[in-house]
Amino acid sequence: MTSYIFRYFxxxxxxxxxxxxxxxxxxxxxxxxxxxxxxKPNQPxxxxxxxxxxxxxxxxxxxxxxxxxxxxxIARTYGFLPMDPGEAAQQEQLRDRLNDVVIAFFTPxxxxxxxxxxxxxxxxxxxxxxxxxxxxLLRKNGNNGHxxxxxxxxxxxxxxxxxxxxxxxxxxxxxxSPQLVKSKLTPELVKLAVTAxxxxxxxxxxxxxxxxxxxxxx
Amino acid sequence: xxTSSFTLRYFNTAGLAxxxxxxxxxxNVDWTEEHPExxxxKSNQPxxxxxxxxxxxxxxxADFVISESVxxxxxLARTYGFLPADPRKAxxxxxxxxRLTDIILAFYMQRVASDDKKNELVTKFEDLLKKQVEVxxxALRENGNNGHxxxxxxxxxxxxxxxxxxxxxxSVKDMQESVSELAKASLTPELHKLISVIxxxxxxxxxxxxxxxxxxxLSA
Numbered sequence: 001m002t003s004y005i006f007r008y009f010x011x012x013x014x015x016x017x018x019x020x021x022x023x024x025x026x027x028x029x030x031x032x033x034x035x036x037x038x039x040k041p042n043q044p045x046x047x048x049x050x051x052x053x054x055x056x057x058x059x060x061x062x063x064x065x066x067x068x069x070x071x072x073x074i075a076r077t078y079g080f081l082p083m084d085p086g087e088a089a090q091q092e093q094l095r096d097r098l099n100d101v102v103i104a105f106f107t108p109x110x111x112x113x114x115x116x117x118x119x120x121x122x123x124x125x126x127x128x129x130x131x132x133x134x135x136x137l138l139r140k141n142g143n144n145g146h147x148x149x150x151x152x153x154x155x156x157x158x159x160x161x162x163x164x165x166x167x168x169x170x171x172x173x174x175x176x177s178p179q180l181v182k183s184k185l186t187p188e189l190v191k192l193a194v195t196a197x198x199x200x201x202x203x204x205x206x207x208x209x210x211x212x213x214x215x216x217x218x
Numbered sequence: 219x220x221t222s223s224f225t226l227r228y229f230n231t232a233g234l235a236x237x238x239x240x241x242x243x244x245x246n247v248d249w250t251e252e253h254p255e256x257x258x259x260k261s262n263q264p265x266x267x268x269x270x271x272x273x274x275x276x277x278x279x280a281d282f283v284i285s286e287s288v289x290x291x292x293x294l295a296r297t298y299g300f301l302p303a304d305p306r307k308a309x310x311x312x313x314x315x316x317r318l319t320d321i322i323l324a325f326y327m328q329r330v331a332s333d334d335k336k337n338e339l340v341t342k343f344e345d346l347l348k349k350q351v352e353v354x355x356x357a358l359r360e361n362g363n364n365g366h367x368x369x370x371x372x373x374x375x376x377x378x379x380x381x382x383x384x385x386x387x388x389s390v391k392d393m394q395e396s397v398s399e400l401a402k403a404s405l406t407p408e409l410h411k412l413i414s415v416i417x418x419x420x421x422x423x424x425x426x427x428x429x430x431x432x433x434x435x436l437s438a
Contacts, residue, residue, distance in 0.1 A: 066316035
């Protein structure tokens with residue numbers, strides 16, 4: 001039996017999609033929160049997250065870095081990403097967009113006060129467009145709570161993780177954004193979240209760690 | 219059997235699309251570039267951004283359109299055999315490429331940073347670059363220092379690494395000369411070898427020959 005250690009900080013951040021994928025895979029897995037920065041030199045690239053895949057037959061651990069690569073590896077191994085490169089690409093591009101929006105959220109904190117308003121506006125613009133594109137895809141797919149097909153997919157999980165990050169026990173540093181994200185939710189996106197949370201593959205995870213459904217009007 | 223042709227929609231610069239151009243060239247497919255009026259054409263793109271890749275097939279199917287530079291790269295690399303089918307082997311290449319994306323992001327962050335944050339972000343960028351050079355050079359050495367990360371043939375990560383250093387040394391020079399100089403100075407013999415092997419690869423000649431070779435820029 002293969003088992004996994006997911007090494008990351010104790011926040012949703014760039015780790016939530018991987019955790020959800022591990023939960024949905026039904027594989028044996030655990031979180032590991034290393035002492036930081038003491039454990040920095042012990043990571044392959046000096047950063048987190050890191051995924052350690054351990055096999056039961058005693059062969060060496062397989063260690064991966066980079067959140068997006070880790071996500072795709074788990075998603076591919078457990079069938080949450082299709083084998084067809086074109087179909088996989090359609091899901092992966094959505095994940096890249098979600099990531100861009102998260103980065104755009106943190107950027108205003110880094111720039112001069114004079115540039116902050118423009119950077120904030122950029123974040124809101126990207127968020128609007130993201131939600132609009134996602135909602136359109138959900139509608140086109142029959143508004144069944146899935147972006148593609150009829151089953152929980154990588155794209156569903158990555159989108160759901162994005163919503164969780166802002167809505168379920170959000171970090172202090174997210175400030176007013178949870179309110180903003182909540183106010184921009186569409187019925188289609190709410191349905192995606194509710195559908196993911198009702199999926200037997202994620203039930204155990206969300207019952208322990210909180211639900212979007214408890215925070216929004218369902 | 220249908221054949222495909224591709225249109226890459228991007229700005230008329232190396233920027234974040236060079237790896238895509240090199241992959242299209244190495245794949246030996248029919249491809250062209252389109253440089254849309256910007257920002258006039260912004261709302262006509264699926265996500266309002268560039269690059270966009272359009273794949274047309276000659277059997278009448280609808281165009282296949284993909285956004286996001288790294289997703290486009292992986293799609294081409296997978297389809298044309300520059301990424302292995304084995305998920306672990308592919309993941310080992312992809313993680314290196316994702317690191318390069320992080321470093322470019324760190325580069326942009328230190329450019330836009332406010333004065334009080336600048337030092338911290340410059341250090342972060344420089345540390346990431348240093349570690350990448352260290353880890354990459356070790357991997358190249360362990361593979362026999364033949365200019366490739368894996369085996370003896372051109373792979374996705376070879377191309378992405380080449381394009382990354384070309385970006386930092388050449389494209390960034392006008393934006394921030396100090397970074398260009400730092401990137402140049404950080405190159406190890408293993409990375410120099412990779413650069414010269416990539417630029418000599420006949421699969422890439424059509425694209426590499428469009429601009430001054432990095433090898434000549436570095437020896438100037």
